[in-house]
Amino acid sequence: MSGGHTENMTPRERFHAALDRRTVDRVPLFYQHLGAAKWLLRSTGLRMFDGFHDPEVFARLSLAAHELYGFDNVMAGWGDLLVEAQAHGTIWKFPERDFYPRAERYLPMDEVDRVQPVDPREDRFWSVPLAAAGIMMDRVGREVAVVGCLNAPAMVASEIVGMENLMMAYLTDPGPVLDLMKVLAESSRRYGERLAEMGVEDVFIENSTAGEEMISEEMYERYDRACLRTVMGSFRRNGMRTILHNCTARPYWRSQLETGPTALHLHLRSVDVPEVFAAVRGRACMVAGIDHMELMFGGTPGAVEDEVKATVERWGAGPGLMLGPGCEMPYRTPVENIGALRDGAARYGTRS
Numbered sequence: 355m356s357g358g359h360t361e362n363m364t365p366r367e368r369f370h371a372a373l374d375r376r377t378v379d380r381v382p383l384f385y386q387h388l389g390a391a392k393w394l395l396r397s398t399g400l401r402m403f404d405g406f407h408d409p410e411v412f413a414r415l416s417l418a419a420h421e422l423y424g425f426d427n428v429m430a431g432w433g434d435l436l437v438e439a440q441a442h443g444t445i446w447k448f449p450e451r452d453f454y455p456r457a458e459r460y461l462p463m464d465e466v467d468r469v470q471p472v473d474p475r476e477d478r479f480w481s482v483p484l485a486a487a488g489i490m491m492d493r494v495g496r497e498v499a500v501v502g503c504l505n506a507p508a509m510v511a512s513e514i515v516g517m518e519n520l521m522m523a524y525l526t527d528p529g530p531v532l533d534l535m536k537v538l539a540e541s542s543r544r545y546g547e548r549l550a551e552m553g554v555e556d557v558f559i560e561n562s563t564a565g566e567e568m569i570s571e572e573m574y575e576r577y578d579r580a581c582l583r584t585v586m587g588s589f590r591r592n593g594m595r596t597i598l599h600n601c602t603a604r605p606y607w608r609s610q611l612e613t614g615p616t617a618l619h620l621h622l623r624s625v626d627v628p629e630v631f632a633a634v635r636g637r638a639c640m641v642a643g644i645d646h647m648e649l650m651f652g653g654t655p656g657a658v659e660d661e662v663k664a665t666v667e668r669w670g671a672g673p674g675l676m677l678g679p680g681c682e683m684p685y686r687t688p689v690e691n692i693g694a695l696r697d698g699a700a701r702y703g704t705r706s
């Protein structure tokens with residue numbers, strides 16, 4: 355499908371057009387979490403620790419990513435994986451002021467049945483990125499896509515009881531963790547409602563528990579994906595687009611595609627790229643994940659640009675392609691390589 359203007363698109367228009375598989379002026383760039391945080395902290399003089407406690411600091415750091423790196427969205431969620439879990443009983447701690455918190459204490463399995471759904475607006479910490487989304491909508495929302503951020507129920511459950519306990523429960527006694535994940539799905543539904551009230555149109559969903567190295571596909575579908583489907587359905591009913599993320603080494607991407615995401619975001623090094631592109635084309639937007647480790651963190655700008663060129667050529671001229679790192683860019687990703695991703699998208703991804 356084409357239509358709509360493509361001249362002088364704003365980042366927001368470009369981002370949404372790609373997600374909706376419409377014509378774009380150039381392939382947009384997806385920014386995840388607080389990638390390459392070091393340079394944002396340096397340029398703003400702000401601390402990550404303060405961002406977890408104050409929506410204004412959270413918003414200013416997230417907006418700095420757009421100013422410095424020039425991708426087409428900003429994101430109202432960072433890569434800690436813990437913000438929902440702590441709202442449901444995990445105790446977190448901040449060993450470093452300029453890095454993500456860690457779990458200090460998981461919830462004992464015999465307390466899991468007491469967990470209740472949470473309104474993210476009411477939680478001391480989950481409310482922070484939510485309020486930051488509102489601040490970002492006010493400041494740049496007409497120009498730049500503000501993307502919400504959520505961990506899928508199984509991912510949150512793994513941060514509430516611990517990954518090993520979750521996997522063990524799947525095998526021996528899935529009832530309690532399945533009930534927990536249903537509670538989490540209800541909290542997630544409320545999160546989507548709050549985003550929609552603020553006019554946020556897109557949400558990123560982290561589902562990197564969908565990997566063969568962690569779980570059988572049958573078990574993924576029965577527990578993890580079943581709860582994910584509930585959440586995705588509630589987002590769809592709120593009129594929101596979903597960007598489903600999976601950076602596992604052996605992703606169950608076909609199974610994820612069956613949940614009907616607006617976009618699927620995969621680390622290209624982990625998949626057969628022509629096979630994935632053929633399956634996703636016409637069904638969803640492809641957020642093609644350029645290797646954020648060896649290539650963007652450790653490689654040269656020239657190698658990054660070559661990879662962008664190859665990826666764009668493999669996709670072809672059709673709509674529905676977006677480029678981004680395969681996952682959150684490492685803390686000290688060289689700015690030159692981030693620039694190369696952007697330059698590559700301009701050089702090889704310009705469509706009109």
Ligand SMILES: [Zn+2]
Pocket residue numbers: 562599600601680681682
């Ligand atoms: Zn990831």
